[in-house]
Amino acid sequence: MVKLVIDGKTVQAEEGKILLTVARENGIEIPTLCSHETLENTGACRLCVVEITKGKRKKIVTSCLYAAEDGIVVDTKSDRVLKVRRFVMQFLMARCPTSDVIRDMAANMGIAPETRFKPSEDGKTCIFCRLCVKACEDVVGVSALGFAFRGVDKALGTPYREPSPACIGCGSCAYICPTRQITMSSTENTRSICGKTFKMKACSVCGRYFAPEEQLAFISKKTGVDLEALSVCSSCR
Amino acid sequence: MNTENTMQDKVKEIVKKYKGDKSALVAILQDVQDEYRYLPKEALLTIHEQMDIPMARVYEVATFYDAFSLTPRGRFIIEVCTGTTCHVQGGMNLLDTFERSLRINCGETTEDGLFSVDRVGCLGCCSIAPVVRVNDTIHPQMTQDEIPRVLRTYMAKRYGR
Numbered sequence: 001m002v003k004l005v006i007d008g009k010t011v012q013a014e015e016g017k018i019l020l021t022v023a024r025e026n027g028i029e030i031p032t033l034c035s036h037e038t039l040e041n042t043g044a045c046r047l048c049v050v051e052i053t054k055g056k057r058k059k060i061v062t063s064c065l066y067a068a069e070d071g072i073v074v075d076t077k078s079d080r081v082l083k084v085r086r087f088v089m090q091f092l093m094a095r096c097p098t099s100d101v102i103r104d105m106a107a108n109m110g111i112a113p114e115t116r117f118k119p120s121e122d123g124k125t126c127i128f129c130r131l132c133v134k135a136c137e138d139v140v141g142v143s144a145l146g147f148a149f150r151g152v153d154k155a156l157g158t159p160y161r162e163p164s165p166a167c168i169g170c171g172s173c174a175y176i177c178p179t180r181q182i183t184m185s186s187t188e189n190t191r192s193i194c195g196k197t198f199k200m201k202a203c204s205v206c207g208r209y210f211a212p213e214e215q216l217a218f219i220s221k222k223t224g225v226d227l228e229a230l231s232v233c234s235s236c237r
Numbered sequence: 238m239n240t241e242n243t244m245q246d247k248v249k250e251i252v253k254k255y256k257g258d259k260s261a262l263v264a265i266l267q268d269v270q271d272e273y274r275y276l277p278k279e280a281l282l283t284i285h286e287q288m289d290i291p292m293a294r295v296y297e298v299a300t301f302y303d304a305f306s307l308t309p310r311g312r313f314i315i316e317v318c319t320g321t322t323c324h325v326q327g328g329m330n331l332l333d334t335f336e337r338s339l340r341i342n343c344g345e346t347t348e349d350g351l352f353s354v355d356r357v358g359c360l361g362c363c364s365i366a367p368v369v370r371v372n373d374t375i376h377p378q379m380t381q382d383e384i385p386r387v388l389r390t391y392m393a394k395r396y397g398r
Contacts, residue, residue: 133293143291148300159296160278166292 002070007077015070019063020048023076030076031085031105033092033178034129035064038139044129045178046088051075060084090114092127099125099179126156126181132173142166142218144194145173156181163196169212203233210234247272248283257288262298266305275306311346311353313391316370320359323367331367332356334381338388351395352388 002015006023013022018041023030034045041064050063053073060080075081089106094117096102102125106112113119128147133156137143144167148155158164169191174184184193189209191198198212210233220227251268255261262284269280276299285292299305317323317332332343335354339347346353360368365377369387376387 136293137291143293146291146293146297148296150301159281159292164293 002068004068004070004072004074006074013068016067019050019052019061019066019068019074022068023050023063023074028076030063031109032064033101033105033127034131036131036135036176039131039134039176041065042130042134045092045127047085047092049081049084049088051078051081085109086111087114090117093117094119096120096125096127096179098123101125101179102127124155124181125179127179128154128156129178131176131178132156132182135172135176140168140170140172141222142168144168158194161195164194167194167196168215168218169193169196169198170215201231203236204228204231205236206233208233208235244273244277244279245283248280249287252284252287259288259290262288262290262295263302266299270305274310274312275308278307309346309350312351312395313371314353314355316355316357316360317343318358318360318366318368318370319356320363320366322363323359326367328356328367330381331369331379331384334384335369338384351392 001012003010003012004022005011006019006026007028009026009028011022011026013025020030020032020035020041030048030050032045032048034043035041035048043062043065046062048063049060050066051058051060051074052066053075054069054071058080063074063076086109089102089109089111090113092099092102093106093111093113097113097119130147133145133147136145144158144164145156146159148157148159158167171184171191171193174180174182174193182194184191186192186200189200189202191200191212198214200209201211201213201216202209216227216230219225220230248269251265251272254268255265265284265288266276269284270276273280281295281299282292284290285295299307315335317328317335319328319332332354336342339352339354341347341352341354343354343356357370360370360375362368362375362377365375367379369376369379371387371391376383379387
């Protein structure tokens with residue numbers, strides 16, 4: 001266990017525990033977009049910045065990557081932190097001017113768009129946090145999604161922007177996307193995501209369409225559970 | 238059909254050379270690019286299947302580096318240096334003249350597949366600026382007047398291979 005101070009409050013934490021987690025456990029709120037409990041943090045959105053004082057030195061760090069250390073003093077709301085966070089927020093607003101998530105978040109923090117930053121006109125709300133790509137690879141295990149190109153041309157998508165043969169239509173990417181760039185649309189017996197349309201499987205008991213056929217086939221293959229057993233929706237199981 | 242089979246075999250051979258080492262992906266892509274002067278889709282699919290790397294990851298790497306191209310490049314790749322020294326010495330004028338003589342824009346390839354024109358940051362030989370590199374040959378202290386002659390030399394070489 002280590003002892004540290006967060007916003008004037010002395011707290012105990014396991015050594016190596018991530019600052020963001022320690023702060024949240026102690027009821028201190030730090031805004032984030034790209035942090036998700038099921039995936040490793042990468043520090044992509046930069047909103048979780050905090051200022052730490054270690055000995056005589058002060059520095060700005062991303063709290064989602066910084067491990068708790070003995071004797072450090074953490075300030076989550078210092079002027080410097082608020083200034084950095086304001087800039088990050090303004091950059092995000094310029095990157096995704098159409099994102100209501102980011103706009104609401106900025107409004108809550110009382111941050112107005114910076115007029116010098118020209119808003120992007122591509123209509124996308126992707127903040128390049130890579131959550132969807134990691135969910136697709138690490139959680140689902142199919143890797144249908146990825147980034148392509150670099151710099152200003154960098155874009156999220158499937159290879160060659162074609163419907164991916166690897167995609168099983170599970171919808172994890174749409175679910176995890178913090179800014180709702182990835183959308184999923186459904187009719188009664190189909191689901192469309194990432195440019196691909198899936199046929200939904202009807203529950204063999206109640207007849208309700210509940211999951212894409214390809215996803216069930218994937219789960220069956222992965223777990224060895226008979227496809228018939230998986231053809232029953234969760235409420236009839 | 239036949240060409241696709243030989244392409245698959247060729248790519249398999251390249252992958253085998255690196256013993257299927259996943260970290261050798263960039264080296265494998267470089268070899269494929271050397272072979273075909275671009276990265277054909279079939280080749281990327283073969284790499285994906287042979288190396289058990291997700292297609293999305295292969296595509297990510299292939300599109301990340303400027304050295305790789307997803308569209309066919311010319312037999313001769315003309316790289317005009319526009320680094321600080323070459324820029325001061327008129328590198329941009331050389332680029333203009335190449336673009337005008339070949340009737341293509343920077344980054345494009347002529348219709349006959351012979352030439353591609355690119356601008357690069359620095360070729361590391363500023364003392365002989367302005368320089369132009371064609372494939373592996375450095376042309377030092379280039380002038381616009383020399384460009385037609387240089388292009389003619391390479392057009393003649395076309396029949397050499």
